[in-house]
Amino acid sequence: MKRRTFIRLCAATAGAASAQAFAASDARPRRYARSRLELAGGRPLRASQIPVDRNLIFHYPYAATPCFLLNLGRPLSTPAELKTAAAQSYRWPGGVGPNRSIVAYSAICAHQLAYPTREISFISYRTEKGAQNRFANVIHCCSEHSQYDPARGARVVAGPAPQPLAAILLEYDAREDMLTAVGTLGGELFNAFFTKYAFKLSMERGNAARDGVGATTRVVEMNDYCRQQVRC
Numbered sequence: 001m002k003r004r005t006f007i008r009l010c011a012a013t014a015g016a017a018s019a020q021a022f023a024a025s026d027a028r029p030r031r032y033a034r035s036r037l038e039l040a041g042g043r044p045l046r047a048s049q050i051p052v053d054r055n056l057i058f059h060y061p062y063a064a065t066p067c068f069l070l071n072l073g074r075p076l077s078t079p080a081e082l083k084t085a086a087a088q089s090y091r092w093p094g095g096v097g098p099n100r101s102i103v104a105y106s107a108i109c110a111h112q113l114a115y116p117t118r119e120i121s122f123i124s125y126r127t128e129k130g131a132q133n134r135f136a137n138v139i140h141c142c143s144e145h146s147q148y149d150p151a152r153g154a155r156v157v158a159g160p161a162p163q164p165l166a167a168i169l170l171e172y173d174a175r176e177d178m179l180t181a182v183g184t185l186g187g188e189l190f191n192a193f194f195t196k197y198a199f200k201l202s203m204e205r206g207n208a209a210r211d212g213v214g215a216t217t218r219v220v221e222m223n224d225y226c227r228q229q230v231r232c
């Protein structure tokens, strides 16, 4: 899909959907079904072997809602005080894993709900500065250049997004060196996402459009998940 077409689609549906979504944003931690993160073929994903600064994608809490899994390569032990667009406060607790360097966030942009698909992604974690991103090490949405700091709970550092990306709560089992997704924290936008993309998702998934993930969810590199990544 061309960028201009994508933006038109965004703009056409975003107004009503966003207003509805942000009014409903809720900062409390929400528990969903537990889902262990694993690699293709059911191979275990060892937290200590997650590469640093790579875009990894998994789906949670729904099979259609993508998330970023990032190892930022340094301990993230300082909580961040954040607010949703509806001014609800919450505390992001920091990273998990053997070095507390691993974080996870919903990959649905809090501005107009751009998200990585199999075909194209406008949003990704970027380590380098560029023409449009003044900051290194941010999650950058190239649609309208919202940028989020994954080391501080995905707070907004630039662009029009009205709230941080929702955090995905991970539990770390040190004995097994494995991660399990257990819920979300912050202003999740799943209802708005399913409303906005209802037709697309029903074409792709039929009646399973809103199914939850199972007891396990697969982690893949963004490069393997998505055919075209827009850089800006």
Ligand code: FES
Pocket: 010, 109, 110, 111, 112, 113, 114, 141, 142, 143, 144, 145, 146, 159, 160, 161
């Ligand atoms: S959808 Fe507008 S900045 Fe992401």
